[in-house]
Amino acid sequence: MSKVESTVFLALQANDDTRQIIEAIEIDNPHAVVNRMPAMVKIDATRRLVVKRKTIEEITGMDFDLQSFHVNLVSLSGNIDETEDELVLEWKR
């Protein structure tokens, strides 16, 4: 079998808290594919996916603590790096 293309994903609960997070992810990751499933949303992206606090704050007009989205997190893949400003999921190769 040939090698699969490396894809990271982030799955969030489908609710009012995540609607704008997902919107921000779509803005910051034009290559991402958003799959809407019953009760959850799974976002796939080749190689790298970034969630930026600033983009979420621009959409909501409110301060946003990036760690608060742990409450609505369902699953993820990739190497993870989180700071106050962004969460990055990435495969190195």
Place this chain on the structure above:
Amino acid sequence: MSTLEPPKKLSLKEKYAQMTRGLGWETTYQPMDKVYPQTQFEGIKIHDWDKWEDPFRLTMDAYWKYQAEKERKLYAIIDAFQQNNGQLNVSDGRYINTLKLFLTGISPEEYSAHRMFAMLGRNFAGVGPQIAAQMQSIDELRHAQTQVHTISHYNKYFNGMHDFRHMHDRVWYLSVPKSYFEDAMTAGPFEGIVAISFSFEYVLTNLIFMPFMSAAAYNGDMATVTFGFSAQSDEARHMTLGIECIKFLLEQDPANVPIVQRYIDKWFWRGFRLLTLVSMMLDFMVPKKIMSWKEAWDIYFVQNGGSLFNDLERYGIRMPKYWEETVIAADRLSCEAWNTFYNYAAAANFNPWCPSDENMDWMSQKYPETFDKYYRPRFEHYRELEKKGERWYNTTLPMLCQVCQIPLIFSEPDDPTQTCYRESSHRGMAYHTCSNGCKDIFDHEPEKYVQSWLPVHQIYQGNCFNPGTDPTVDGFNPLAAVLEYYHFGPGDNMDYAGSPDEANWMQWKGLSKEDPTKKVA
């Protein structure tokens, strides 16, 4: 400026560093090796525990804050669910059988994981992994509690769930998940964490929670979606621990690579076998289907696992041994499993059934290579027998695999019509395994696996009857005696058709027995 100005807030990185670097110390009354004796014997070499990093950089204050929020959300919904008789809103009474499997086969393992991570938190010599393991230990206890609490509402209305803990330690097929966690718990701490955090949480749990929670939502089970998501929000952190522990071990010393590879090979295969139960949940047990087992395996193992192992190649790690066999088996697994439970309906704590035409047509579409050729004729044959009043039960106890403890029900990788079994010899005794994967595991640690508590052997040895049972009396019925020992009551086992659960469901929903799609006038 005034000196009263508060100091600048610490960044996430700084806060995490304070907690995980500032709080540890080198012991002086006793050498570190004696304080952490279990870190030595596996051959894993750790040079610098401070290289361990939690990429979420979660500190205790944030942990408690978000965990409390998760609990508040969960219990508000559970109250609403109970008060509004949410159990009546699921797609069909058959659906409840997935919860019986979940409560007896998975929730007790959350508790096992709680125990195991408490031990890991004690045994690792670095503060980073100690804290991560302690948080996970608390998470797992929360999962066990919230699951038991949520499903307890279903227990008021349906059979099979009343003695879940008692059954977990006795019922034949529940020894599969039980022995899996006991195997991990009795390994060294490094094998344990690779087993559960990496091979299970990171590589395989998506197969349980992603399609199952979506299916629960699709089948109207508000309670399960809620506890599932509440647990799952912790799971993402556990998965992160899984990938971090692998990278940490591989980066610490090149000598760790072959040891870790063997752990990955072993626990990937153990985990794949464990997920057999999930395959039949997706393909046969949820009335409204969300995706097939094969589709789930393709997304979550072939694609997602493939990406992971591309990444790990830089350390010299390859795909888990025998992964190709799991792809071949994807076409057969759920049928082989559901057939077994149909055969042994008398001894399961839920109510199986012969698949409907609609289910079989869906299977033909999802499994065009195998379903019509190998499995549809068998299910149709069972159905014919049922119609003639000759419902067939298998009354012979099966041979179990010495490692995964599943009956030898799987087929040869190159021939779906042949049962696969392997034999090993140890100290003059023969031991049987279900596959190349399980045989390798046995052969590497025979002294561990010869001790397996195999339910079938135990029944034959007379160890699965209540105290005072006399198997020598006339007309002794061993099956009935075993079911008593399991605490099975009427309605816990046997077919869904004709079960008390079915009768109750029909009555509550006002459905006609002759045509369940019609309301009784």
